[in-house]
Amino acid sequence: MTMIIRLIVLVVILIGTLACETSYQPKPKALLRLQYPVPQYTDAPASFSFGFEYNDWAELKGLQKKAPDLYYPDMKATLYLSYISVKDNIDSLLNDAYQLPGKHMIKAEEIPERVFIAPENRVYGTLFTVVGNAASQLQFFLTDSTDHFLMGSLYFYSKPNYDSIMPASKYVERDVIHLMETLRWKY
Numbered sequence: 001m002t003m004i005i006r007l008i009v010l011v012v013i014l015i016g017t018l019a020c021e022t023s024y025q026p027k028p029k030a031l032l033r034l035q036y037p038v039p040q041y042t043d044a045p046a047s048f049s050f051g052f053e054y055n056d057w058a059e060l061k062g063l064q065k066k067a068p069d070l071y072y073p074d075m076k077a078t079l080y081l082s083y084i085s086v087k088d089n090i091d092s093l094l095n096d097a098y099q100l101p102g103k104h105m106i107k108a109e110e111i112p113e114r115v116f117i118a119p120e121n122r123v124y125g126t127l128f129t130v131v132g133n134a135a136s137q138l139q140f141f142l143t144d145s146t147d148h149f150l151m152g153s154l155y156f157y158s159k160p161n162y163d164s165i166m167p168a169s170k171y172v173e174r175d176v177i178h179l180m181e182t183l184r185w186k187y
Helices: 002-020 090-102 162-182
Strands: 040-041 053-055 057-062 069-072 079-086 108-110 113-118 123-129 135-144 148-156
Touching: 053 162, 069 162, 079 162, 090 123, 090 135, 090 148, 123 162, 135 162, 148 162
Parallel strands: none
Antiparallel strands: 040 053, 057 069, 069 079, 079 148, 113 123, 123 135, 135 148
């Protein structure tokens, strides 16, 4: 009988020590590891009043318009471009271009701007990066101040959550900077 009691006590002690060693905790939600391809740039079709290079990972949409939209299907994002001919209205166009990012100030933490100047190509503009949970994460305009005016806005097809869409936004921002650097007006 003592042998059975000793065996039971040993089993209880063994179970007790094994059960107490491992501490289980809920695992935190995992974050996606987003990897985007190295951009390969292609010339835009010659049917527009300007030429530029765009990332071939994006699809050109709205080719019948004055400016195409760049759609990023894997990111579910679109860079909307709008072209306007300047006809003694440069002041109102610039005013609108500077007011548009201000509409996102309600949700934005800040909107830093970068001025772009390429006098050799008569391309001048500003890039606005919206930091925060705003609807548009990026806006820009380019002009030669006499004939051409191009505006662009980046939108994602999801609820704005800056922490989640920031990697994609930064990827597209590099594409926009490349677009700005390669833009050439047609006269």
